[in-house]
Amino acid sequence: MDEYQATHLDALFGAMSDATRRAILARLAQSDARVTDLASAFTISLNSTSKHIRVLERAGLVTRNVQGREHMLSLNAGPMAEAAGWLEFYRQFWTDRLAALEDFVVKKRHTDKHGSKQ
Amino acid sequence: MTQAQTTVASEGGKVVVKRTIPATVDELFDAWLDPESLAQWMRPGTDALSTAMVDARVGGAFEVLMHYPDGPRRHHGEYRVIERNRKLVFTWISDATHHAETLVTVDFHPALSSTEIVLTHERMPDHDAGLNHNRGWTAALQLLENLLAR
Numbered sequence: 333m334d335e336y337q338a339t340h341l342d343a344l345f346g347a348m349s350d351a352t353r354r355a356i357l358a359r360l361a362q363s364d365a366r367v368t369d370l371a372s373a374f375t376i377s378l379n380s381t382s383k384h385i386r387v388l389e390r391a392g393l394v395t396r397n398v399q400g401r402e403h404m405l406s407l408n409a410g411p412m413a414e415a416a417g418w419l420e421f422y423r424q425f426w427t428d429r430l431a432a433l434e435d436f437v438v439k440k441r442h443t444d445k446h447g448s449k450q
Numbered sequence: 451m452t453q454a455q456t457t458v459a460s461e462g463g464k465v466v467v468k469r470t471i472p473a474t475v476d477e478l479f480d481a482w483l484d485p486e487s488l489a490q491w492m493r494p495g496t497d498a499l500s501t502a503m504v505d506a507r508v509g510g511a512f513e514v515l516m517h518y519p520d521g522p523r524r525h526h527g528e529y530r531v532i533e534r535n536r537k538l539v540f541t542w543i544s545d546a547t548h549h550a551e552t553l554v555t556v557d558f559h560p561a562l563s564s565t566e567i568v569l570t571h572e573r574m575p576d577h578d579a580g581l582n583h584n585r586g587w588t589a590a591l592q593l594l595e596n597l598l599a600r
Contacts, residue, residue, distance in 0.1 A: 345548075418546050418547055418548070418552075419464070419465050421546050422465045422546065422571045423465045423467065425546075426465065426467040426569050426571060427467050427469075429491065429492060430467060430469040430471075430567060430569065431469070432491040432492070432493070433469075433471065433478070433481055433491045433567075434469065434471045434472075434473070435491070436481060436487065436490050436491035437471065437473040437477045437478060437481055438472065438473065440477070440481075440487075441473065441477065
């Protein structure tokens with residue numbers, strides 16, 4: 333559980349809480365894009381687009397590749413996979429717990445039958 | 451592991467774990483709601499101990515403290531549905547859910563000499579009263595699912 337770094341996830345959730353930023357991520361999931369492409373695709377100002385992208389960069393969701401005057405943006409889905417890690421964690425957690433539950437009831441039945449308490 | 455076991459991970463953003471246990475549905479249902487029993491099996495391994503508190507009624511709270519060498523870890527929540535020997539639904543909050551509320555449903559299917567338990571753990575369905583933080587969580591997982599499904 334310690335692998336879950338709260339501050340890191342906070343940045344991620346903060347970034348994901350905005351509809352425009354989610355739309356930007358969905359667009360980048362299709363292909364890399366320039367900042368100007370995104371600004372025209374979402375009919376928002378270049379300035380506003382840049383702000384959203386900086387939030388996404390801070391959360392590690394978007395990486396920027398500068399080639400001359402071109403800034404190409406790519407999606408980095410890694411942090412989202414990290415957030416989804418709770419599913420994997422609980423798959424193992426509940427598998428182990430249900431095995432322990434079986435051990436418990438089987439032993440308890442044995443104790444109740446053969447124990448000296450009753 | 452002597453019994454057939456099916457595990458379906460991460461399907462549709464939820465975890466489903468099934469296990470057929472050679473015990474009666476009474477024995478198994480009680481093991482979830484009796485705090486002394488719960489503490490016996492809801493623990494992280496054979497060495498570490500747990501303490502459990504259970505208020506076994508709809509709206510009642512539970513808490514499981516797992517005592518690891520480096521300190522206790524707390525899991526807690528509230529019972530939403532208690533249908534004896536059939537169904538148990540409770541919320542589940544812990545470090546591993548980033549303190550977001552998640553939902554656990556335990557279905558009990560009694561057979562001749564055993565009982566199948568189907569446990570489903572999922573994030574909360576969207577609700578307006580949710581915190582921004584929870585909405586971000588839901589949105590992140592939703593987007594991830596969409597990406598993984600591509």
